[in-house]
Amino acid sequence: MRMAVSPGSFKTMAVYVVKTEELTAKNIEAMCAVLPGSRQDCAARLAKPVKRVESVAAAYLAFFSLVCGDIDDCIVYPSLESLLEMQEEAAKLASKIGWHVGEYGKPFPQGVDVNGKFFYVSISHSGGLVVAAVAENPVGVDVQQNPALSKHQMLRIASKFHASEQEHLNSLPESQLSAEFCRLWVCKESVMKLCGKGLSLPISSFRIVGDSCMLDGNPIRLTVHPLQD
Template sequence: MTAPWIVALRGLPDEEQAQRLRRDLPDAEWQWIARLRQPQDRLRSLLGRALARRLLASRMDLSPERVPLTTGLHGKPLLAAAPGTAPAWHFSIAHSGDQVLVAVGPHALGVDVETCPDSVDVALFRFATGREPDRSEVFRAGGSEAPTLDTQAFCAEWVCREAVLKACGQGLLIEPGRLRLQACGQGWQQVAGPPEVCGQHVRLLWTSPAHCAAVSLPAPRDDWRLTRLDLDAWLAGPGTPT
């Protein structure tokens, strides 16, 4: 399968499940995760890395712990490749709350998932979008003069921009508000702005009052695939879907 494939898992592993997933990682990778201070951060990182390794392993005919991962520019995790060559596969990991999202494909890509915030102030909205909120994005709660912004609309904008920056390996080195998104059909938006992001395309995977998620690819495609599963169902299944 060469089409981009995105797998979203809901739920975090318990201790027994975490022990099983740790076997998918080399010791050095687990030691890095173990240094994270918050237990839920460790579980999210463990699940994301294990899922990415299993998806790559199924394409490379390797066991998950033998998939050769490395770190690229600005800390982006990458599949190792021979000097002067591009990796055969690319992947991206995102997680928020009880959601873990991994994408694998033949070209550079990025995914992001975020929990919708309880509130958004105008300054954060400007930073994330590079513009002022329009009337459809502002509410007046209880007759108050203080604006309350549409948190789901904000989250949908944020994940699109984060997915683009992750695809390009930029993280927050570029302010998300510097990106300009223009609808170009079938749910895709073309990206303009700094040279590092020009030509990328992004689309929402889903949007809800709880979570939003997006994927960014070098060009629009209609053969991408999204699989959403509960963690327990995935671990209890016949094996990692391929």
């Protein structure tokens, strides 16, 4: 499991991580009750129960992280107790600001004023992990499991990457391909979430180099973390 975060500049941020296996049905019900109706409806439309749980937990974690307002460079695994302790504050914020998304699904693309402080948030969920990144500047986060794909399938997908990334992946031994493909993919997803363009931004239009990339002439810092699933 890999997580990539793009803070968009060299400022600090905090990332909150929750494992859905630690949440009971009652916990999810309580979290769902906090969410604005439009976000509840969005989760309810998902066909798979596991995806509905992840969707509810991710949206709740967005409000939780905004209420916490702690942007020290850190990864936080909040306890279930601390998550639910903030339920009232999260509900007040959710009632005040609703659930606004941009054209391509980015939550609160213009940022959120929380008690006089301005924050941006990004969320992702995959394989039972839910993450929310919060910062004082635009931010993008993505989490993915190493893909259960063949070499041929990964390289076929990577054919849409930047030419130099394709060359890099083609040069790797098969034993390293899955992890590196996943690293590049989560980095690209986090950049697309950062700029709010989603998959409308061609993934061949920018190149991941180490812990950064250039987008529209601007440097973007990337941080990749292995996570326990």
